[in-house]
Amino acid sequence: MTDDDAAFKALADPTRRFLLDLLFSRDGRTQGELESELEMTRFGVAKHLRVLEDAGLVVTRRSGREKLHFLNPVPIRLIHDRWIDKYTERPAAALAGLKRELEQTMTTTEDTTVQVYRVYIKATPEAIWDAITKPEWTRRFGYQAPVEYELRPGGAFRGLASEVMKEGGAPDVVVDGEVIEADPPRRLVQTWRALYLGESFTRLTYEIEDDGTGVSTLTVTHDVTGAPQTAAQVAGRIPDAGGGWSQTLSDLKTLLETGEALYT
CATH class of the missing domain: 1.10.10.10 (Winged helix-like DNA-binding domain superfamily/Winged helix DNA-binding domain)
Structure with missing residues (x-):
């Protein structure tokens, strides 16, 4: 099936x-x-x-x-x-x-907001890890924005503007944060903040599991407590601002399984 x-x-x-x-x-x-x-x-x-x-x-x-x-x-x-x-x-x-x-x-729940997303990808955990953390991959799917990671606790994270974003007047860095935990290729925990929204840092966790059959599970948990605009953005609820995590993960799956992203 x-x-x-x-x-x-x-x-x-x-x-x-x-x-x-x-x-x-x-x-x-x-x-x-x-x-x-x-x-x-x-x-x-x-x-x-x-x-x-x-x-x-x-x-x-x-x-x-x-x-x-x-x-x-x-x-x-x-x-x-x-x-x-x-x-x-x-x-x-x-x-x-x-x-x-x-x-x-x-x-x-009271003042806590959590979003959980999961996708099954016919790819190795190593391939998924690279797609999440390397700019040559992140510019090919989702918002097509290169990322920069220092993959160590306390290391910096920066999400750079895509070419389309720059044409619209976006600054060079649109998202930033700090690495909390990096265990390649299984688990990455970091803070995440969209600078253009002016809200506080949120907590983002990637978990990658291999079922031994060539299919890996990628679970993304985004704790957007205290950041309602960020919550709306990553859930894809802001018109003309992209489809959030659902679209990004769908695009990532397609890219890794077929070599071509859905959105170009």
Whole structure:
């Protein structure tokens, strides 16, 4: 079964769509919280959540003793990028609307906001690590912006303006931060701040896992606490400002698997 097949199968069931609706309205819920909204046994809810996890539409994270469930919009973005341009019938338009909704999701608990994204890529962890940290790769996908990393704790991070950004009058450096943890090719933790938004530093974590079959899992967790404009930007909710993490990860997957990015 392909990634698209798994996502379509998961979305075909009304109970699973309702679970996604619940996570859309408030992300980062426990299974118990989700169960309270359904007239179904705990086993039944767990089974549906497992299907959504297997399709990549839900990502789980531990918070103390609790297991939290997060909505992951990346599979919807991938379906959109691969199919919507080909077919413009009504079902495709509905799927595009769902994509927009899912890209807006985040979890807010008091003053904490976290976004979690996951994508499966037919590439080695080393290839994915290079694509994230080397300018010759980052200028080929997403916002096409070169990056500079000092890959050590306390090392500097800079995101440089792409040629298109410079034509629009952007400064040479548009994003900056500091490396907190660098464990190539498995884990990178850093601070991240969009200078043009004038907000505080956020915390960004990349985790790369190899399943031993030639497919690697890339999970991006962006803690945008106290930075509402940044949260909107990276979720793809600002018009004419790009598709945020969903578009970037979809583009990265396509580039590594085919050699050509979706957006040029």
